[in-house]
Amino acid sequence: MDYWERHLDPDLSIDRSLRGAVKGKVVVITGGSSGIGEAAAIRVAEAGGKVVVVARDEEKLADVRKKITDGGGFVKTYSCDITDLAANDKLAKDILKEFGHVDVLVNNAGRSIRRSLALSYDRFHDFERTMALNYFACVRLTMNLLPSMTARKNGHVINVSSIGVLTNAPRFSAYVASKAALESFARCAASEFHDENVHFTIINMPLVRTPMIAPTKLYEEMPTVISPEEAADMIADAIIRKPQRIATRLGVVAEIMHLVMPKMSEVVMNSAYRMFPDSAAAQGKAKARSSDRPPRSDGLSRPDAGAFTGK
Numbered sequence: 001m002d003y004w005e006r007h008l009d010p011d012l013s014i015d016r017s018l019r020g021a022v023k024g025k026v027v028v029i030t031g032g033s034s035g036i037g038e039a040a041a042i043r044v045a046e047a048g049g050k051v052v053v054v055a056r057d058e059e060k061l062a063d064v065r066k067k068i069t070d071g072g073g074f075v076k077t078y079s080c081d082i083t084d085l086a087a088n089d090k091l092a093k094d095i096l097k098e099f100g101h102v103d104v105l106v107n108n109a110g111r112s113i114r115r116s117l118a119l120s121y122d123r124f125h126d127f128e129r130t131m132a133l134n135y136f137a138c139v140r141l142t143m144n145l146l147p148s149m150t151a152r153k154n155g156h157v158i159n160v161s162s163i164g165v166l167t168n169a170p171r172f173s174a175y176v177a178s179k180a181a182l183e184s185f186a187r188c189a190a191s192e193f194h195d196e197n198v199h200f201t202i203i204n205m206p207l208v209r210t211p212m213i214a215p216t217k218l219y220e221e222m223p224t225v226i227s228p229e230e231a232a233d234m235i236a237d238a239i240i241r242k243p244q245r246i247a248t249r250l251g252v253v254a255e256i257m258h259l260v261m262p263k264m265s266e267v268v269m270n271s272a273y274r275m276f277p278d279s280a281a282a283q284g285k286a287k288a289r290s291s292d293r294p295p296r297s298d299g300l301s302r303p304d305a306g307a308f309t310g311k
Contacts, residue, residue: 021240022049026099029053030082030141031109033060036160036208038067039232040106044239045073052095052102053077055109082109082137083129092144101148104239107138107182108160112175115282116273120174127174134178139185146189146198155198158238159186163206166247167254168265170273190244201238204247205231 014020027044031037033055045051045068053075055061061077068075076098080091095102111133113126120126142157149155161183163169164176183202190200207225238246247255258265277283 016240018043018047018236018240022047022104024048024050025103026050026052026095026101027104027106027239028095028102028145029106029108030138031055032077033057033064035228036205036231036235037106037108038064039228040108040235041075042068042071042073043229043232043236045075046071047236049074050099051075052099054080054082054091056081082141083132085136085140088137088140089144092141096145096148101152102145103154104156104158105142105145106158106160106235107142108235109137110134110160110179112162112172114171114279115174116171116278117173119278119282119284127177130174130178131181134175135181135185138182142185142189146193149198150193150196153197155193155196156201156239156242157186157189157199158201158203158235159183160203160205160235163204163248163251163254166204166251166258168258168269170269171278187244199242201243202245203234203238204245204251205234206248206250 022044027049029037029041029044029051032041032051032053037053037055041051041053041064051068051074053061053064054077056079058079061079065075065077078091078094080087082088082091111130113130115123115126138159146155146157159182161179162172162176164172165180165183169176186200186202193200208231209225209227234246254265257268
């Protein structure tokens with residue numbers, strides 16, 4: 001038995017590094033022009049993957065493309081607003097035409113809004129636009145690429161969600177609801193495609209120091225905020241292991257607390273809600289900069305003086 005384990009076990013020959021998982025593979029990353037997506041794209045390219053980066057901002061895409069090519073990596077960039085469903089469809093067709101297939105899809109592009117419900121009664125559009133990007137756009141792109149994955153009996157869809165889904169974070173009802181919808185879609189899809197060798201992974205990402213959270217100054221002192229590079233580590237782990245879910249200890253503890261002691265969890269989160277108020281912009285006490293459009297994790301963040309924050 002010992003001889004078998006040391007010399008004949010076929011698992012010993014499996015390369016469990018990121019390079020072993022992505023070398024020569026086509027990896028599509030949305031929201032890849034800054035923050036988490038950019039860090040993940042660079043990491044995958046360094047490991048020998050064929051990175052396809054999708055975002056809206058051509059200039060930022062050019063910057064990412066230069067960083068990767070200067071490092072000797074392969075990258076192809078597409079400028080696309082994936083909430084435009086016709087453009088979303090064309091994007092998928094163009095990628096499949098050029099590469100033939102997609103091995104890994106990372107649904108990372110996202111929009112976050114930090115505003116209490118009491119200040120949102122006349123802002124239904126906040127819920128519409130978070131769902132448009134965080135749910136509908138991701139589902140559309142996933143469904144556009146699934147047929148090619150099932151045809152090859154090989155594929156992996158990684159959905160970057162939020163720790164807020166586990167903690168039921170106050171002031172993030174629009175954002176958390178959109179991410180929870182995406183998680184439910186992924187769990188149902190995973191049960192349908194398990195025997196097709198198409199995997200789905202949910203990453204309950206904690207707060208990440210990106211342009212999306214910059215408007216909310218209280219996050220600057222939080223020790224639980226991670227760097228884009230650490231977030232990229234979580235995506236790399238997802239690609240390698242293909243687990244159903246990746247979450248931090250804090251997120252897991254919060255979820256267990258909500259399941260075991262739901263009322264106590266509600267009291268704790270309500271206390272946090274009362275301790276940390278809405279931003280000045282959310283309360284209408286500060287003028288939003290440049291536009292009232294919320295920041296997105298695809299390189300075109302437009303901060304509303306703290307009213308909109310990120311993962």
